[in-house]
Amino acid sequence: MRSSIVVVALALLLTTCGYAVAEHSILRLAVAAFVIGALFLVVGAEVAVLALIDKDPEQIDDQNVRDLLTRLQSQHQAFLTGRQVVEVSLIVFMTFLAEWFFDVKRIGAFAPSADAWPRLSAALSSEKFAVALVFGLSSLIVFWFSQLVAKLFAEERPQQILGWAPTRWLIYIAIWVERAQFGAPGLWAWSLIKGRFPASEPELGPSRDKLFKYSAQLRYGRGLDSVRLCVTVGAKGEATLSSYSSFRSFGPGFNGTREDHRVEGEILKDSCRFNFICLPNGCGNESLDGPHVNAMTLKGKDYPKGQVLWDIRFPANIPEGERLEYEAGFSTSPGAYKTAAGESDFYAYTVKHPTILAEVFIVPTDGAPFIFGDGECTVAMSDDPNVNRLEGERVKGNIKPFKNGLKFPLAYPFEGSEFTFTWRILPRTTRGTGSLLSRPSEPDK
Structure with missing residues (x-):
């Protein structure tokens, strides 16, 4: 035709x-x-x-x-x-x-x-x-x-x-x-x-997709297409955290990044693992420094080994359009998370890079005598409490049950925002399956 x-x-x-x-x-x-x-x-x-x-x-x-x-x-x-x-x-x-x-x-x-x-x-x-x-x-x-x-x-x-x-x-x-x-x-x-006609219409801001691209270009030339974090909690409160990150280069300045996590508990250094999935071309061989397990303070508490980080560097800037993908993970000693029915716990996530989609999963192990429910989200991104409230409601509307736990998706979160995901521990029942291996869904722009 x-x-x-x-x-x-x-x-x-x-x-x-x-x-x-x-x-x-x-x-x-x-x-x-x-x-x-x-x-x-x-x-x-x-x-x-x-x-x-x-x-x-x-x-x-x-x-x-x-x-x-x-x-x-x-x-x-x-x-x-x-x-x-x-x-x-x-x-x-x-x-x-x-x-x-x-x-x-x-x-x-x-x-x-x-x-x-x-x-x-x-x-x-x-x-x-x-x-x-x-x-x-x-x-x-x-x-x-x-x-x-x-x-x-x-x-x-x-x-x-x-x-x-x-x-x-x-x-x-x-x-x-x-x-x-x-x-x-x-x-x-x-x-x-x-x-x-009415005197004026409310002024609309640019789409989050455009803000992501501009921020990725202007902030060190990098952006996260997707990141997945899964915290699996055992019967004694021990936890295993697994993460997947997919970066894309948007311009000059991106020659490495840092992967770090914080938890309320002691990180077992021997359990730390890191694996490259996709390495960029045209920027030389990668160097990996870590894991470094450090003391930290969280919510006013001191933890002797509560932070782990890896530093990834390349000799030259990563060419525009090239990708960097990797997986990381570690385990903690017992007591990192609460396990008593009726109690509430939290996971804090800070947006450190321009991001399209971040997904945080909180699930119990198969043999744990509890499940997680009643997911909530609070946000600290502005001095205006109404802005924080609206962003928290936007996230809360997308919280879903997942494998006897919860899935907290963040579509185009603003860089620098701090999200606190909370949940309640409930007696174990049979609920849902789902797969942590599935690729992240496409967010609304």
Whole structure:
């Protein structure tokens, strides 16, 4: 289907060019090409400006684009109004040009003989056919080459299209057009209409997916696509923690990371384990320093061996797009977690990297005489308690039962946020299965 449409489009374009040459209308063809090109730049400029308007100009290498974006950030409304005037004027001019291009009498000269094909000849020589040809051809050419291609190109390469001098000239013309008050009647009409609607709508922030990408680019060039932590608690309160982390490089600065965990209990150093799953290319051989088991203080309590960490480094920055995946784990002595029915316990998780999805599992061992339920989540991410409350409610709504325990998923958590997951110990019953080996689900963006 797509190839058929492309063939039709090329046939119409070649037919138009052939007609122009046959009729010695090279000038008309050149004017049409200029209008189509100008429309391409005007439409592309709008998409490019909207894509870059909220970006820091300092990130752009091209000085001309950087200066233009700085100016547009204070005059973008003037550009959008003036651009609309320029675009509409070009489209209307394109319609008149098509009428000039396809003269009814000249088209009739190409019709077959009236003696052999009377009806076809009459149809091709009619004014209705010329009007249909003018409308259809001008609409399709503008749509195919000046609208669709321009929008797709500008969406993929906004800096490049703004880097072209003709694009910048058209942007400055659009700003001048607005200053000349060509859009005044429309603005006056809008001032009458907007009184019929509410004064304003609540301002929406960018999606968490975009915040993740920006943070990953600007914060050491790394981001966590996914992280899974499973704390398995035994009958005497001993625990085994297993973690899986998948990093992706987003730019310069990512040449290593640190994996560390804290628990309320003594970590058994001999149980510590670390395994690389996927190593990045183009940054040299990895070095692993650890495990280091250290004393720590948590919730006002001192633990002689409550923190373990590994330090992973590479000789050079990890190239953009490359991945680093690994697993780590350890076990604790008895008493790290509470086991008496009716008591509550917690696990604290701090977001240390821009993250798409973090999943924390709290489950008992198969032989433990208890299960975990009544999952709750509190968050410390802001000085405003309402912000913390709303984020905690967002997480709480996604807490699920899992293998006689609980699953706490965090979709796009903000870096620096501290999550405290709490649960209650209940007498053991048979409930649920699930699999810790399944890949993390795709979070909502």
